[in-house]
Amino acid sequence: MAATRMPNAVLQADQDQSDPVSPQSTDRAAWERTTLASSLDRLPRRQESFTTLSGLPIADLYTPDDVKGIDPLKDIGFPGEYPYTRGVHATMHRARPWTIRQVAGFGTAEDTNGRYKYLLDHGETGLSTDFDLPTLLGRDSDHPMGLPEIGRIGVAVDTLEDVRRLMADIPLDQVSTSYTINASAFVLIGMYEAVAKDQGVADNLITGTCQNDILKEYTAQNEYIYPPRDAVRLVVDTMEYAAKTMPRYNPVSVSGYHIREAGATAVQELAFTLGAGHCYVTEAMKRGIPADQVAPRVSFFWDIHNDFFEEICKLRAARRLWARMMRDWVGARDPRSWLMRAHSQTAGVSLTAQQPDNNIARTAIQALAAILGGTQSLHTNSKDEAYQIPSEGAIKIAVRTQQILALENRVADIIDPLAGSYYVENLTTRLEEEAEALLRQVLDRGGMVESIEDGFIQRQIADSSAAYQQALDEKREFMVGVNVHVDEDEELPFEHFELDPGMAERQIKRTQSIRRMRNQAETAAALKEVRAAAVNKENTMPAVSRAIRADATVGEICDVMREVYGEYSPPLVY
Amino acid sequence: MKRPLRVVVAKPGLDGHDRGAKIIARAFRDAGFEVIYTGIFQTSEMIVRTVLEEDADILGLSILSGSHMHFAEEICGALREQAAREVLVIMGGILPPRDIPKVKEAGVAEVFGPGTPTARIVEYVREWQGAA
Numbered sequence: 001m002a003a004t005r006m007p008n009a010v011l012q013a014d015q016d017q018s019d020p021v022s023p024q025s026t027d028r029a030a031w032e033r034t035t036l037a038s039s040l041d042r043l044p045r046r047q048e049s050f051t052t053l054s055g056l057p058i059a060d061l062y063t064p065d066d067v068k069g070i071d072p073l074k075d076i077g078f079p080g081e082y083p084y085t086r087g088v089h090a091t092m093h094r095a096r097p098w099t100i101r102q103v104a105g106f107g108t109a110e111d112t113n114g115r116y117k118y119l120l121d122h123g124e125t126g127l128s129t130d131f132d133l134p135t136l137l138g139r140d141s142d143h144p145m146g147l148p149e150i151g152r153i154g155v156a157v158d159t160l161e162d163v164r165r166l167m168a169d170i171p172l173d174q175v176s177t178s179y180t181i182n183a184s185a186f187v188l189i190g191m192y193e194a195v196a197k198d199q200g201v202a203d204n205l206i207t208g209t210c211q212n213d214i215l216k217e218y219t220a221q222n223e224y225i226y227p228p229r230d231a232v233r234l235v236v237d238t239m240e241y242a243a244k245t246m247p248r249y250n251p252v253s254v255s256g257y258h259i260r261e262a263g264a265t266a267v268q269e270l271a272f273t274l275g276a277g278h279c280y281v282t283e284a285m286k287r288g289i290p291a292d293q294v295a296p297r298v299s300f301f302w303d304i305h306n307d308f309f310e311e312i313c314k315l316r317a318a319r320r321l322w323a324r325m326m327r328d329w330v331g332a333r334d335p336r337s338w339l340m341r342a343h344s345q346t347a348g349v350s351l352t353a354q355q356p357d358n359n360i361a362r363t364a365i366q367a368l369a370a371i372l373g374g375t376q377s378l379h380t381n382s383k384d385e386a387y388q389i390p391s392e393g394a395i396k397i398a399v400r401t402q403q404i405l406a407l408e409n410r411v412a413d414i415i416d417p418l419a420g421s422y423y424v425e426n427l428t429t430r431l432e433e434e435a436e437a438l439l440r441q442v443l444d445r446g447g448m449v450e451s452i453e454d455g456f457i458q459r460q461i462a463d464s465s466a467a468y469q470q471a472l473d474e475k476r477e478f479m480v481g482v483n484v485h486v487d488e489d490e491e492l493p494f495e496h497f498e499l500d501p502g503m504a505e506r507q508i509k510r511t512q513s514i515r516r517m518r519n520q521a522e523t524a525a526a527l528k529e530v531r532a533a534a535v536n537k538e539n540t541m542p543a544v545s546r547a548i549r550a551d552a553t554v555g556e557i558c559d560v561m562r563e564v565y566g567e568y569s570p571p572l573v574y
Numbered sequence: 575m576k577r578p579l580r581v582v583v584a585k586p587g588l589d590g591h592d593r594g595a596k597i598i599a600r601a602f603r604d605a606g607f608e609v610i611y612t613g614i615f616q617t618s619e620m621i622v623r624t625v626l627e628e629d630a631d632i633l634g635l636s637i638l639s640g641s642h643m644h645f646a647e648e649i650c651g652a653l654r655e656q657a658a659r660e661v662l663v664i665m666g667g668i669l670p671p672r673d674i675p676k677v678k679e680a681g682v683a684e685v686f687g688p689g690t691p692t693a694r695i696v697e698y699v700r701e702w703q704g705a706a
Binding site: 146482 | 587588589590591592593595596597599600611613614615617639640641644645668670671687688689691692693
C-alpha cells in the first residue's frame with residue numbers, strides 16, 4: 001500500500017511548489033504564521049522539540065533577529081585579535097595546518113617508542129603518550145596493585161631510564177610530545193626535561209605538553225593520589241618551574257575531554273574546564289607569580305562529540321570566554337595570556353564496539369568539527385578504540401582521515417568559515433552564557449576545589465550521564481548499531497591487540513636492577529630534599545629533578561608526597 | 575516478606591573510569607535494590623570483604639582496563655572459599671569475546687558489554703532471584 005501512495009505524494013508536493021500565492025515574509029514571525037504554519041498542517045515536525053546534544057533548544061530557523069545582541073566587531077572580531085572568537089592566530093591553518101597528534105602508549109618504553117616511529121613514518125606531526133595505570137597513580141611496576149595493570153592502557157614508566165628509551169631517536173626540539181599524565185605529572189615533567197637536556201636541546205627550544213590537569217581527575221577521570229589542594233600546589237610548582245627552565249613547554253593542558261567522556265554536557269565541559277584553568281592561574285597569582293608568567297603556557301584539550309555545530313560553537317565560545325576571563329577577571333596584560341590554544345580529540349565515548357567500521361564515519365565528522373572550530377592539534381580515534389589499544393591498520397585510517405581533510409577537502413584553507421551563520425553565532429553566545437553562569441555558581445561556592453570537595457561538580461556530571469543513558473534506553477537518543485540499526489547476529493570484533501606476555505616481567509626486572517645498582521646514599525638524600533621542599537611548601541620541582549637524576553623511581557618520589565600530603569578519598573556520588 | 579536484594583557494585587584495580595559503574599549503581603537503586611558502591615581503587619580482598627560484611631546477594635564488577643581475567647579469578651575464587659552462600663557475580667565492561675567463556679569459567683555468571691540497556695541487567699538479576 002505504502003508504495004502505491006508514494007507517487008501521489010510526490011505529485012502533490014510538485015503542485016504545491018508551483019502555487020502562485022506563495023508569500024514572501026518580511027520577518028520570522030510572519031514566516032511562522034504563514035508559510036511554516038501551512039506546511040506544518042500538512043507535514044508536522046518529526047519530533048515535538050529539538051535540542052543540541054547538551055539539551056539547548058534548537059529553533060526551526062535562525063535569522064538576523066537571533067544575532068541582534070552580537071556585535072560583529074566586538075564579539076566576533078578577527079582571528080589573532082581579542083576576543084579570538086575566530087581563532088588564536090591570524091593565519092590559522094593557512095600558514096600551519098593543525099598538528100596530527102595521535103596518542104599512543106602500551107607495554108614497555110621500547111614498545112611505545114616503536115609505535116611512535118610507525119606514526120611519524122605515516123605523516124604524524126606530533127607525539128602523545130598514554131601511561132599505564134601504575135605510572136598514572138605513582139606506583140612502580142612491582143607494587144602489588146600495579147601488577148595486573150602493567151603496560152595495559154599505556155606505557156609503563158618507573159625510572160629516568162624508561163623515559164630515555166621512550167624518547168629514543170625522537171628529537172625533542174623538533175617533534176613536540178604530549179604526556180597524558182596528571183597525579184604524578186610533576187615527576188614525568190622532570191624526567192622529560194632531563195632527557196631533553198641529555199639530548200643537548202637548549203632550554204628555550206624544548207617543546208612539549210603535559211596534561212597535568214589534576215582537577216578533572218577528581219571530577220571525571222579519577223586518577224588522583226593526593227587531596228585536591230595539595231595536588232593543585234604541585235601543578236603550580238610545575239608551572240612556575242617550567243616557565244623558568246623550559247619557557248616553550250606547556251606544563252598544563254586543561255582538559256574538558258575526560259569531563260565530557262564522563263557524561264557531562266558541552267556547557268559543563270566548558271565551565272569546569274575553563275574553571276580549572278582559572279584556578280591554576282589564580283593559585284599561581286596567590287603565590288606572587290604574575291598571571292602573565294604562567295597563563296601564556298596554559299593550553300586546553302577538548303572532546304569533540306557528535307553534535308557537529310555545537311562542538312564548533314563550543315571551541316569558539318571557549319576562546320571568547322577564556323580571553324575575557326584572563327583579561328578582565330584576572331587582569332593578565334600580555335595578549336598571549338588570553339589565548340585558548342586547543343588540542344582536540346574525537347569523542348571516544350561515541351565509538352561503538354558494534355559495527356566498528358561505523359566509527360570511521362563518526363570520527364571523520366567529529367574531526368571536521370574540530371577543524372572548523374579552529375583546533376591547533378587533533379587526535380582522531382581509531383575504529384577499534386572502543387575495545388582495545390588500536391591496531392596499526394586502524395590507526396593508519398585515523399591518521400589518513402586527517403590527511404584527507406587537510407589535503408583534499410579544502411577545510412584547512414579558510415579561517416572560521418561558519419562565522420556569521422545566524423545559528424552558529426547564536427549558539428556560540430548561548431554556550432558562552434550558559435557556561436559562564438555555571439562557572440559563576442562554582443566560584444560562588446568557593447571555587448573549583450570546594451565544589452569538588454562537596455561533590456557539586458561530580459553530582460552535575462553524574463546527573464547528565466544518567467539522563468543520557470536513560471535517553472538511550474528510551475530511544476530518544478540513538479547510537480547506530482547499538483540501539484538502532486542493530487545487526488542481530490553480529491560477532492563482536494576481530495583482530496585483538498595482544499600485549500607481549502613477557503613484557504611485565506622485563507619491566508619489573510629493569511626497575512629492580514636500577515634500584516639495586518644506583519648510589520643508595522645519593523638517592524636517599526635526594527628524596528629527603530623532596531620531602532623537605534614539600535613540608536616547607538617550597539617549590540618541589542628542583543628537588544624532584546635532582547631525585548630523578550639520582551635514579552629515584554616514580555613510585556618512590558610519589559610516596560614521599562603521600563607521606564607529606566596523605567591520600568584522597570572522595571565523596572561517592574552516583 | 576522478602577528483603578530487597580543487596581548489590582555491591584565494585585571497581586577493582588587502579589582504573590578510574592567509573593561512568594558505567596555509577597550508571598549501573600543508580601539503575602539498581604532505581605529498581606529498588608539496596609546498593610553499596612565501593613568506589614574505585616579496590617583490591618580483590620577489599621571487594622570480597624565488602625560483599626561478606628554487607629551480606630550481599632550480588633556483586634557487580636566493572637572493569638575496562640583489560641585486567642578482567644586477573645580479578646575474575648581472584649575474586650570469584652575467594653568468594654567460593656569464604657561466602658556462606660552463593661553470590662551472583664556479574665561483570666560489565668570491555669572484554670574481548672574470547673575471554674568471556676574464560677571469566678565465566680572462573681565464576682562470573684554473566685558479562686554485559688557496552689551498549690547493554692540497564693533494564694536488561696536489572697531483568698537478568700530479577701530472573702536469577704526468581705529462579706533461586
